[in-house]
Amino acid sequence: MKRIAIDMDEVVVDFNPKHLRVFNRDYNENITVKDLMGTHLQALRPHLKNEIIGYLNDPTFFRDLDVMKDSQEVIKELSEHYEIFITTAAMEFPSSFTAKYEWLKEHFGFLNDMNFVFCGDKSIIHADYLIDDNVRHFQRFAGQGILFTSPHNINETGYVRVDNWLEVRNYFL
Amino acid sequence: MKRIAIDMDEVVVDFNPKHLRVFNRDYNENITVKDLMGTHLQALRPHLKNEIIGYLNDPTFFRDLDVMKDSQEVIKELSEHYEIFITTAAMEFPSSFTAKYEWLKEHFGFLNDMNFVFCGDKSIIHADYLIDDNVRHFQRFAGQGILFTSPHNINETGYVRVDNWLEVRNYFL
Numbered sequence: 001m002k003r004i005a006i007d008m009d010e011v012v013v014d015f016n017p018k019h020l021r022v023f024n025r026d027y028n029e030n031i032t033v034k035d036l037m038g039t040h041l042q043a044l045r046p047h048l049k050n051e052i053i054g055y056l057n058d059p060t061f062f063r064d065l066d067v068m069k070d071s072q073e074v075i076k077e078l079s080e081h082y083e084i085f086i087t088t089a090a091m092e093f094p095s096s097f098t099a100k101y102e103w104l105k106e107h108f109g110f111l112n113d114m115n116f117v118f119c120g121d122k123s124i125i126h127a128d129y130l131i132d133d134n135v136r137h138f139q140r141f142a143g144q145g146i147l148f149t150s151p152h153n154i155n156e157t158g159y160v161r162v163d164n165w166l167e168v169r170n171y172f173l
Numbered sequence: 174m175k176r177i178a179i180d181m182d183e184v185v186v187d188f189n190p191k192h193l194r195v196f197n198r199d200y201n202e203n204i205t206v207k208d209l210m211g212t213h214l215q216a217l218r219p220h221l222k223n224e225i226i227g228y229l230n231d232p233t234f235f236r237d238l239d240v241m242k243d244s245q246e247v248i249k250e251l252s253e254h255y256e257i258f259i260t261t262a263a264m265e266f267p268s269s270f271t272a273k274y275e276w277l278k279e280h281f282g283f284l285n286d287m288n289f290v291f292c293g294d295k296s297i298i299h300a301d302y303l304i305d306d307n308v309r310h311f312q313r314f315a316g317q318g319i320l321f322t323s324p325h326n327i328n329e330t331g332y333v334r335v336d337n338w339l340e341v342r343n344y345f346l
Contacts, residue, residue: 005297085297091286097270113264114293121287124178124258126299126315142299 001083004172005117005127005143006075007134008088008100010150012108014066022055023048036151056093063099067107070165076110078172084111085127089137091120131168135159146171174256177345178290178300178316179248180307181261181273183323185281187239195228196221209324229266236272240280243338249283251345257284258300262310264293304341308332319344 009015016033023041024030027048035044042049055061075084086108090100097118104116122130123140130137131146135156138145146168147159162168182188189206196214197203200221208217215222228234248257259281263273270291277289295303296313303310304319308329311318319341320332335341 003297085294087297090291091274091289094271094274094286097274097291098267101264101267101270112293113267114262115297116264116293117297118263118270118291119287120285120289121258124176124260124288124290124299126297 001081002129003083003085003127004078004129004131005085005087005122005125007130007132007137007148008086008104009065010068010133010152011131011148012068012071012075012086013062013103014068016151018061018065019052019055023052026051033151038152038155040152057095059095060099062093062096063103065103068165070169072107074165074169075108077169079111082172083115085115085117085125086111087117087119087122087125087127087130089120089122089134090118131162174254175302176256176258176300177251177302177304178258178260178295178298180303180305180310180321181259181277182238183241183306183325184304184321185241185244185248185259186235186276187241189324191234191238192225192228196225199224206324211325211328213325230268232268233272235266235269236276238276241338243342245280247338247342248281250342252284255345256288258288258290258298259284260290260292260295260298260300260303262293262295262307263291304335 006012016036020031042052078084086104088100090096122137128143129146130141130143131148133148133150133153135147135153145159147153147156147161149161149163162171179185189209193204215225251257259277261273263269295310301316302319303314303316304321306321306323306326308320318332320326320329320334322334322336335344
């Protein structure tokens with residue numbers, strides 16, 4: 001059985017809506033996902049970089065993020081044909097461990113939690129495929145990288161790309 | 174640079190002394206590490222299995238465990254010649270994430286925390302070597318497994334075995 005490793009943030013977790021909501025509320029702004037195309041919030045507001053990243057150090061921030069559209073249904077279907085691992089760069093925000101684990105148990109409880117991986121450098125991941133929104137994780141990955149479209153990565157070229165979970169289904173099934 | 178993945182409990186963490194100390198205190202027993210040869214505490218006291226495992230669900234249990242003799246010095250030396258990753262089956266005790274992370278930062282702060290991996294099924298680990306006390310992790314591991322001697326595994330045969338960290342140094346350097 002071939003193995004698919006799947007990232008969390010901006011792949012199964014719809015990260016931006018909450019991040020923008022709390023930022024807009026706290027700084028009286030009106031930035032939308034469209035403004036993030038080809039960039040990052042911290043690049044748009046560099047003088048607030050520490051505050052923007054700071055939200056992610058709140059131990060509860062990751063607990064109530066939205067589920068990416070169609071990800072549950074498609075991953076459930078994929079899990080009948082592939083070994084599924086969730087591989088997230090949680091070491092960047094160690095305070096997020098518990099919230100990320102509980103979020104996965106709530107929304108992807110049909111997966112075995114022995115297949116959850118909290119790591120940093122994803123070159124440690126032994127899998128046939130890696131679905132991720134960050135191209136840096138593909139550099140030393142031995143398998144096939146699949147770039148999941150996210151506002152910040154729309155200008156990346158040279159990768160197998162999927163725009164949503166229905167495209168992931170088409171790619172694998 | 175070749176890569177060595179290293180387990181925590183009973184490899185860099187000297188797990189048994191504290192576990193036996195709290196158990197002996199709470200149940201007025203006098204079990205020693207010698208009694209654990211070829212077995213587990215929960216096999217010796219099956220009627221207390223839940224209590225014995227229960228200690229590990231305390232979020233702070235893993236925070237003040239002893240460092241395995243010579244592990245810091247040898248891993249520091251190895252890290253000049255090999256890429257070192259710490260790979261621990263933390264998903265078995267999700268409440269341990271923070272304590273395990275803080276323990277590593279305290280005692281192995283010279284390692285990059287991007288090289289810490291909290292996982293369950295270690296077949297996800299992409300490395301040339303895996304030093305572990307549990308032979309089950311070697312079954313689907315693609316690299317070379319190295320069994321670190323621990324009381325419970327002394328009767329396992331058919332594996333490359335090291336008895337302590339000085340033997341690890343000899344193996345690699």
